[in-house]
Structures are given as structure tokens and as C-alpha cells.
Amino acid sequence: MQRDRHSKPAPEAPEPRAATALKEASYGDRVARLFREHNDSLMRALRARLSSPQEATEVAQEAYVRLLRLDNPGAVSFLQAYLFKTAINLANDRLKHKARKAHLDPLVFFDSDTEAVSPPPDRGVCAQQELDLIERAVESLPAKCRQAFLLHRVYELSVEETAERTRLNPRVVRRYVARALAHCQKALEDRGSVSGEGT
Amino acid sequence: MTAANQGRNSREARIEAAAQWFVMLRTADISSEDLERWNDWAKIEANQQAFDAIARRWQHADALRNIPLPSPEELEADDYEGTDPVTTYIANKEAPSAKRYRYFVSASRSRRSLWITAAAAVALVICAALVTGQGEGVRGILFGDRPSQDQMEVFETGEAQQRQLRLSDGSTIELGAKTAISVSYYPRSRTVVLDRGEALFKVVHDPRRPFVVVAGRGSITAVGTAFDVKRDDDRVIISVTEGKVSVAQRHSLPTAREIEAPPAPNQPLASGSPISVLLAQGQQIAYNAGGDLGTVERADPESATAWRDGRLLYHNEQLKYVVTDVNRYSSKQIVFGDRSAEQLIYTGTVFQGQIEDWLHGLEHIFPLEVVRTDSDHVLLRSRQAP
Numbered sequence: 001m002q003r004d005r006h007s008k009p010a011p012e013a014p015e016p017r018a019a020t021a022l023k024e025a026s027y028g029d030r031v032a033r034l035f036r037e038h039n040d041s042l043m044r045a046l047r048a049r050l051s052s053p054q055e056a057t058e059v060a061q062e063a064y065v066r067l068l069r070l071d072n073p074g075a076v077s078f079l080q081a082y083l084f085k086t087a088i089n090l091a092n093d094r095l096k097h098k099a100r101k102a103h104l105d106p107l108v109f110f111d112s113d114t115e116a117v118s119p120p121p122d123r124g125v126c127a128q129q130e131l132d133l134i135e136r137a138v139e140s141l142p143a144k145c146r147q148a149f150l151l152h153r154v155y156e157l158s159v160e161e162t163a164e165r166t167r168l169n170p171r172v173v174r175r176y177v178a179r180a181l182a183h184c185q186k187a188l189e190d191r192g193s194v195s196g197e198g199t
Numbered sequence: 200m201t202a203a204n205q206g207r208n209s210r211e212a213r214i215e216a217a218a219q220w221f222v223m224l225r226t227a228d229i230s231s232e233d234l235e236r237w238n239d240w241a242k243i244e245a246n247q248q249a250f251d252a253i254a255r256r257w258q259h260a261d262a263l264r265n266i267p268l269p270s271p272e273e274l275e276a277d278d279y280e281g282t283d284p285v286t287t288y289i290a291n292k293e294a295p296s297a298k299r300y301r302y303f304v305s306a307s308r309s310r311r312s313l314w315i316t317a318a319a320a321v322a323l324v325i326c327a328a329l330v331t332g333q334g335e336g337v338r339g340i341l342f343g344d345r346p347s348q349d350q351m352e353v354f355e356t357g358e359a360q361q362r363q364l365r366l367s368d369g370s371t372i373e374l375g376a377k378t379a380i381s382v383s384y385y386p387r388s389r390t391v392v393l394d395r396g397e398a399l400f401k402v403v404h405d406p407r408r409p410f411v412v413v414a415g416r417g418s419i420t421a422v423g424t425a426f427d428v429k430r431d432d433d434r435v436i437i438s439v440t441e442g443k444v445s446v447a448q449r450h451s452l453p454t455a456r457e458i459e460a461p462p463a464p465n466q467p468l469a470s471g472s473p474i475s476v477l478l479a480q481g482q483q484i485a486y487n488a489g490g491d492l493g494t495v496e497r498a499d500p501e502s503a504t505a506w507r508d509g510r511l512l513y514h515n516e517q518l519k520y521v522v523t524d525v526n527r528y529s530s531k532q533i534v535f536g537d538r539s540a541e542q543l544i545y546t547g548t549v550f551q552g553q554i555e556d557w558l559h560g561l562e563h564i565f566p567l568e569v570v571r572t573d574s575d576h577v578l579l580r581s582r583q584a585p
Contacts, residue, residue, distance in 0.1 A: 041241035045234075047254055048224040080238065081231040088229065131262045138260075142279035142288065143269035150268055153260045159226070174222045175281035182218035183285040184256045185249075186211060 031067055034079055042087060049091045059094065063087035130188060137187035141180055148173045149180035209353045209381055209394070210249075215284050216240070216353075217249035221257065243355050355379045356396070359528045359551065361507065369403040370410065375429075375506050376527040396527060397429040399440075399504055416490025420445045426478075427503045431523050438483040438503035447475035448490040509551035518543040518565075522579070529554045536580025540567055 039060070046056035063086040067079070138146060144166070151162040152173065159177075163170040220237060223229065240246055269277075279288050356362050356374045364372045367384065374380065378396025383389075387407060391400070393414040402410045402421045412419040412428055414435045419428060424442025428435065437446055476492055478484055483498030502512035511524050519541035522533045528551045535541045543565050549557050558569045558577060570578040 038238060040247070041238050044241060044247070044250055044254070045224045045237065048221050048257075078231065081234055084234045085231070131259060134256065134259055135263060135266065138263055138266055140289070141285060143273040143277035145277075145279055145281060145285065146266075147269050147274065149260075150263070150266060153257070154263050154266070172281060174226065178215070178218040178222040179281050179285050181221060181253050181256050182215045184260070185214050185218070185252055186284075186286060188256070189210075189214075 028068065030079060031064065034067075034083060035064065038080055038083070042084060045084065046087060046091055049088070050094065055094065056091075059087055059090045062090055133187050133191055134184045137184045138180065140187075141183060144168070145176040145180055148176035152177055209379075211284070211286075212353050212381070213246060213249045214253070217246065217253045220250060221253045242357060245355075352383075353379065353381045358530055368405060368408070371401045373399040373401075373507060375399075378527075393428055393430050393435075395430055397427065397506065397524075399425065399427045399507065401425040401441075415486070415488060416448065417486045417492070418447050420447070429524075431520055433488045434485050434520075436483060436485045437478060438498040438500065439478050439480050440500040440504060441480055443480070444478050445475050446478055446484055446486070446492065448486060448492055505548075511549040511551070513548070514546050516545050517541065518545050521545050521549070525549055525554060525557070531575060531577055533558070533577045533579055536570075536578050540565075540579055540581050543567070 042060055042063075043053075043056055046059055047053060050056050050059065063083055066086050067083055138149065141149065147166060148162055148168065151157045151165060152159060157165065159170050159173050162168075163173045166173065168176075220240065223233065224237065241250065279285070283291075354362070354364055354372075354374065356376055356378050359376050360374075361376060362374045364374065364382075366372065366382070366389075368389070370389070372380065372382075372391065375397035378398055379394040380396075380398060381392045381394065383391075385408075389405075389408055389410045391398075391410075391412045393412055400410070400412065400421065402424055410421045412421070414428055414430050417435055419426065419437055421442070421444045424444055425440045426442075426444050427438045427440065437444065476484060476495060478495065481498060481500060483496050483503070485493045487493075499512075499514075502514065505512045506524075506528075509528075511521070511528070513521055519535065522535070522541075526532050531554070558579075561567055561579070562569055566582045567579055568582045570580065572578050
């Protein structure tokens with residue numbers, strides 16, 4: 001029993017239910033394998049949503065814990081999809097909560113609480129020269145694409161709000177944002193200035 | 200230089216895909232199928248790097264607060280719809296007539312300008328079909344409304360991975376391990392570049408849209424057939440399992456015009472002075488890095504495609520080529536200690552997942568010894584005389 005507990009891979013192991021201890025161990029193994037095989041892509045998916053890596057880690061951990069606490073894991077046919085769904089729902093809840101907070105208190109509009117504690121490490125590293133390149137890349141974007149990108153990214157409107165304001169389909173807004181991001185990255189690589197960039 | 204440009208091309212396609220995934224992953228409701236696709240895509244290391252770079256660009260955009268929003272006039276004049284990458288759109292817009300002229304004269308000068316000008320040429324044509332790879336197809340998800348003019352899509356498999364792609368015309372491509380292809384579908388042609396590895400093609404007949412596989416210094420043109428193409432470091436082998444294909448030597452990469460409308464099978468290709476050979480079912484041919492064609496030989500279709508079931512079959516094959524294949528299906532990499540070991544002739548079967556046993560067997564058939572150097576490498580060398 002005790003050994004069982006220690007073999008649990010999750011950051012916070014749940015209380016093992018005595019009757020199903022054996023079953024649970026193999027279920028724990030499955031979750032552990034899931035973690036090994038898909039954690040990187042889960043973290044990447046979460047980082048696309050949440051502003052700090054720390055938040056992404058917290059959400060991922062919470063998702064694993066929920067997965068391990070499932071009463072009837074056999075009922076989940078596709079564990080991996082379930083894990084991602086859970087994590088993404090948790091991330092959405094956080095974002096909603098933050099949006100509410102932002103509406104209540106205009107002072108935290110720029111998410112000062114999380115970013116002040118742990119500024120994304122890359123930002124400090126990004127050289128002024130690179131920022132100039134990105135700035136120029138954004139300025140060179142076609143007008144509608146630039147507008148969508150600026151409203152969504154810099155003015156922090158949601159995709160739907162951006163769509164409403166620009167009278168575009170949300171799908172088109174996303175498309176513009178993706179093209180704009182790729183354009184920035186290409187501009188940077190073309191100058192060969194990414195050599196010093198760590199991954 | 201052409202190889203570098205080709206690399207650049209697939210890198211740019213990768214950046215676009217990474218940006219699309221990034222935006223896609225931010226949307227509130229993402230389907231399980233998309234998540235599965237995402238997981239497949241994110242398994243590839245180069246994709247991971249591209250994605251992380253895009254995520255950094257997202258962070259850095261914080262510094263853009265003083266860029267003004269475009270004026271109503273600017274917006275009015277803009278006709279960019281986001282269906283092409285921005286660079287392609289800008290290049291097309293700025294393309295002076297001189298650039299178009301170059302497309303007709305010497306379009307294959309650089310792969311990059313080739314793709315841009317090729318895109319310019321097809322911009323006038325309504326493009327009906329686009330590749331929808333099973334595991335990838337980001338464009339299909341996000342930009343599903345209209346195919347883009349940036350039509351090249353890259354598909355890759357990792358170590359010991361296999362994958363089946365179904366293309367929009369019903370043709371299928373099965374990728375062996377450590378294989379990379381780029382697929383371009385145009386209204387009048389279908390072109391696949393095999394960058395490395397091995398693939399089995401089953402082509403749906405369409406006389407108006409020839410199916411061309413470009414691999415190194417040669418190309419294979421098919422009209423309704425099934426064939427296997429394997430690309431090693433210094434040679435390419437084509438085995439036909441059904442129908443007929445034409446294999447042609449070429450001295451340069453295909454020109455934009457050839458990609459847009461490749462010549463019919465058996466017609467000499469425009470560039471260089473190619474020699475072409477018609478290959479029928481059950482036949483096999485190889486060409487080397489220079490594109491020089493070997494002789495047509497009998498091929499057992501079963502041996503050529505056994506890799507799909509996790510078996511590699513050889514008949515009188517140089518050990519170095521056997522090892523190249525085996526290395527694609529194993530995490531442990533085999534390296535040769537000397538040239539004479541590479542040139543031993545092997546006949547037999549290697550089973551995926553039983554490579555250790557196979558290595559052990561080699562020590563019995565050949566005067567070889569297997570030295571385990573570290574957890575990732577195995578050294579194969581001629582046994583020293585006692």
C-alpha cells in the first residue's frame with residue numbers, strides 16, 4: 001500500500017482506494033505514460049493560452065490531479081483527449097476569472113499581478129535590435145492584417161471583440177493573427193538574428 | 200544551393216503551420232480530433248522549435264504599443280485576405296513585369312522565387328483541390344474556406360514511425376520511418392518531393408493531372424499506379440507494384456513550369472538532357488546521386504513494401520544500405536567501423552523491434568563484431584585477426 005503511494009507519478013497523489021489498489025496502480029502507470037509522452041505538447045498548448053509559464057504548469061498539474069482522481073477511469077475511452085480537455089477547461093476558467101477581475105478593477109487590466117511576480121524570462125533576453133525588427137515586420141503587414149493583430153495582441157481585445165470591431169469573421173481574424181505572427185518570425189530569421197536565441 | 204532553398208521553403212511552411220497552431224490552441228473550443236492532430240504535429244522536434252519561436256514572438260509583441268492602427272483609407276485599399284503568407288502576398292503585389300518574365304526564362308534559379316512566382320502564376324486560376332493530410336492539415340482546419348496559394352505542405356515521420364496520408368484526389372502516400380516529403384497540388388499537376396526516407400504511393404488516375412515524385416536527381420511520373428520510392432544518402436530506388444511509371448534523370452530541380460504542368464510520361468523533361476526509362480509492374484530501378492540510372496531489374500513487390508508490416512526484406516543488398524534502413528526503424532543507431540564491413544552483401548529479413556537479435560545474428564554470418572559504444576549507438580566493425 002505504502003509503496004503504491006510512492007510509485008504514483010503525479011505531483012499530488014490522491015488517496016488510493018483500498019479495494020482497487022491494484023487496478024489503480026496500473027491506471028497510475030497509464031497516466032504516467034501519458035505524462036511522459038504528451039506533457040510537452042500539453043504545456044505548449046497551455047502556454048499559447050496563458051500568459052506565464054508558471055500558470056501553465058499550475059493548470060497542467062491540476063489537470064493531472066483531476067485525471068488521477070477520476071472515480072471510474074475505465075469509462076474514459078481516450079485518456080489523452082480527456083487530459084487536454086480538462087486542462088483547457090481549467091485554463092479557460094482562469095482566463096474568465098481574470099477577465100472578470102479586469103472589468104471590476106481597471107488597474108489590473110494589464111494582468112499586473114501575474115506578470116510582476118514572474119515576468120516571462122524571454123522578454124528580458126529579447127534584444128532591442130530584435131524588437132526593432134519585429135516592429136518593422138508588424139508595420140509592413142497589410143492594413144487589415146495589422147489592424148487585427150494589433151487589436152487582438154496589443155489592445156488585448158478577444159478574437160470575438162476584434163471581429164466585431166473590424167466587421168470581420170472571427171475565423172478571418174484568427175487567420176490574420178497567425179499570418180502576422182509567422183511574418184514576424186520570418187523577419188527575424190531572415191536577418192539571422194535568432195542565432196543567440198535559446199529554446 | 201538548391202537544397203538550402205528547399206530547406207528554407209519547408210522551414211517557412213513550418214513557421215506558418217506553427218503560427219496557425221498557436222492561434223488555434225488559443226480558441227475556446229478545440230475538438231478532440233484537432234488535439235490529436237496537434238499531438239502528432241508536436242511530436243516532431245523541428246515543429247516544436249518553430250512553435251516555441253512563435254510563442255516568443257507572441258510575448259515580444261508586448262513592445263508594440265506605439266504602432267498606430269491603420270487609417271480607414273489604408274483599410275479600404277487593402278485586399279489581403281490572409282489566404283497566403285504575408286511575404287507571398289507582398290512579393291506578388293510588388294512583382295514587376297521583369298520578375299514574371301524571369302519565371303518563363305529561368306525560373307528555377309532560386310527555389311524561393313520559384314515558389315513565389317509559381318504562386319503568382321496560379322493566382323489567376325481557381326484552385327479546387329488541396330492536400331488534406333490525415334495527421335496534419337492545419338490549413339484545412341483553420342483556413343478551411345479556401346485553399347491557399349502557398350500550396351506546399353510538408354509531412355514528416357520520426358524514428359520508427361509510419362504514417363498514411365490520404366490526399367484530396369483519393370491518392371494515398373504511406374510514409375516509412377524518418378521520412379520527409381513536401382506535397383504540392385496544382386490544378387494541372389501533383390508534385391511530391393521526397394526529401395528523405397521511403398514512401399509507397401498509390402495514385403488515382405487523372406490524365407490531366409500527372410503525378411510526379413521528385414527525389415534527388417531524378418523524377419518519377421505516374422498515371423494511375425502504385426510504386427515505392429526509397430531515398431538513401433547516395434541513391435534512389437523505385438519499385439513498381441502496380442501499373443507503370445516513367446523514371447527520368449534530371450540535371451536540375453523542376454522548373455516552375457514543370458511543377459505547374461509537368462510533361463506527360465515518357466516525354467523528355469525540359470531541363471537538362473534527361474534519359475527516361477519506362478518501368479512496369481514488378482520492376483525496379485535505382486539511380487545514384489548524380490541521377491545516373493542503373494539497369495532495370497526484377498523486383499518482388501512484396502519485398503519492396505514489406506516495411507509497412509515492420510519487416511525489411513533484402514536480396515543481395517550491400518550491408519550499408521540495410522543499415523541505413525534499419526536505423527530509420529530503431530532508436531539505437533548503428534555505425535560502421537570500417538569500409539569493408541559496409542560492403543558485405545546481405546540477404547535476409549530484419550524485423551522491426553528485434554534489431555538486437557538481428558545484430559547478434561550478423562556476428563555469426565559475417566566476420567563482424569558488434570560493439571555497444573553507448574546507450575544510443577552500436578558500432579559494427581570487421582573482426583580483428585587474432
